[in-house]
Amino acid sequence: MDYKKIVQELELKMNTFSKTGDVASYIPELKKVDPTKFGFHLACLDGKEYGFGNHKELFSIQSISKVYTLALAKEILGKDLWKRVQVEPSGNAYNSLTQLENENGIPRNPFINAGSIVIADCLLSVLENPKDDLLKFVRRISHDESINYNLKVAESEKASGSRNVALIYYMKSLGNIKNKPEDVLDFYYHQCSLSMSCQQLANSFKLFANHGKLTETSEHVFNQQSVKRINSIMLTCGFYDEAGEFSYKVGLPGKSGVGGGIIALLPEHYAVSVWSPRLNKKGNFSLGMKTLEVFTSLTGLSIF
Ligand SMILES: NC(=O)CC[C@H](N)C(=O)O
Numbered sequence: 643m644d645y646k647k648i649v650q651e652l653e654l655k656m657n658t659f660s661k662t663g664d665v666a667s668y669i670p671e672l673k674k675v676d677p678t679k680f681g682f683h684l685a686c687l688d689g690k691e692y693g694f695g696n697h698k699e700l701f702s703i704q705s706i707s708k709v710y711t712l713a714l715a716k717e718i719l720g721k722d723l724w725k726r727v728q729v730e731p732s733g734n735a736y737n738s739l740t741q742l743e744n745e746n747g748i749p750r751n752p753f754i755n756a757g758s759i760v761i762a763d764c765l766l767s768v769l770e771n772p773k774d775d776l777l778k779f780v781r782r783i784s785h786d787e788s789i790n791y792n793l794k795v796a797e798s799e800k801a802s803g804s805r806n807v808a809l810i811y812y813m814k815s816l817g818n819i820k821n822k823p824e825d826v827l828d829f830y831y832h833q834c835s836l837s838m839s840c841q842q843l844a845n846s847f848k849l850f851a852n853h854g855k856l857t858e859t860s861e862h863v864f865n866q867q868s869v870k871r872i873n874s875i876m877l878t879c880g881f882y883d884e885a886g887e888f889s890y891k892v893g894l895p896g897k898s899g900v901g902g903g904i905i906a907l908l909p910e911h912y913a914v915s916v917w918s919p920r921l922n923k924k925g926n927f928s929l930g931m932k933t934l935e936v937f938t939s940l941t942g943l944s945i946f
Contacts, residue, residue, distance in 0.1 A: 649692040663920030666900040671798035680918040683840035697840040704899030707833040708758040747816030751879040762830040784846035796835035840915040847913035891935040893944025
């Protein structure tokens with residue numbers, strides 16, 4: 643496959659699409675990001691990489707971090723994790739409160755806010771230094787020691803995150819939060835504030851395209867079955883109530899975040915990331931979804 647040529651063609655094609663959508667404003671610090679930014683990066687398992695636009699610029703990965711924390715929690719807690727969070731698509735907004743009441747405080751999946759907050763609670767119970775441990779893990783799988791939290795973004799979300807406060811106290815009242823809510827949210831806001839480029843993201847996700855092995859050292863970080871399960875949850879739940887749309891049009895497992903980033907992967911081939919801060923009403927980056935739709939059409943490859 644001539645990925646170099648395909649990525650060049652993709653860049654030309656994407657310049658012809660109009661750029662619509664709004665920067666997320668409910669986290670004040672995210673509102674400051676320049677809406678014209680746009681980056682694309684493809685990291686192949688054979689070590690070749692291709693990118694264009696602002697693909698080396700850092701942005702707030704937000705909910706994409708939910709994949710890292712799920713992978714860590716699953717590794718440590720195994721099947722017990724599924725007593726506290728389900729694996730069904732929510733068909734609802736990522737910060738919805740209504741479903742929780744009907745389902746006794748057990749979130750639908752680990753990629754909506756409530757689910758990821760439960761995962762954060764689980765990690766807080768088992769990790770000695772949760773924030774340091776998560777950062778070490780992300781740096782290790784990205785082979786990049788420069789990755790860090792953006793503390794301004796974490797503080798900004800803490801000051802404005804009433805919806806997450808409501809979610810966590812509701813789950814606590816039903817016994818599904820074990821630690822102090824403030825401590826759990828502090829960890830959750832830090833994970834969401836991870837600041838990475840499309841290039842770093844794509845490189846860190848090669849692991850999920852490579853059956854849990856680091857491509858550089860062949861070291862097994864996760865077992866093959868765990869990776870299969872995490873990729874399945876990305877496919878069915880990675881884009882909230884647009885998961886069906888993404889799967890239908892792109893045909894890859896992936897995950898979005900309100901910073902405007904998207905990560906997706908094709909097992910045994912590559913991980914790919916696209917970013918622009920402009921979001922649609924469902925909190926996803928429409929042009930990014932379109933970019934990946936065009937990309938998988940040009941390659942003629944998807945998981946199906
Ligand atoms: N979809 C997202 O990226 C949401 C993450 C954001 N930190 C929140 O909790 O609302």
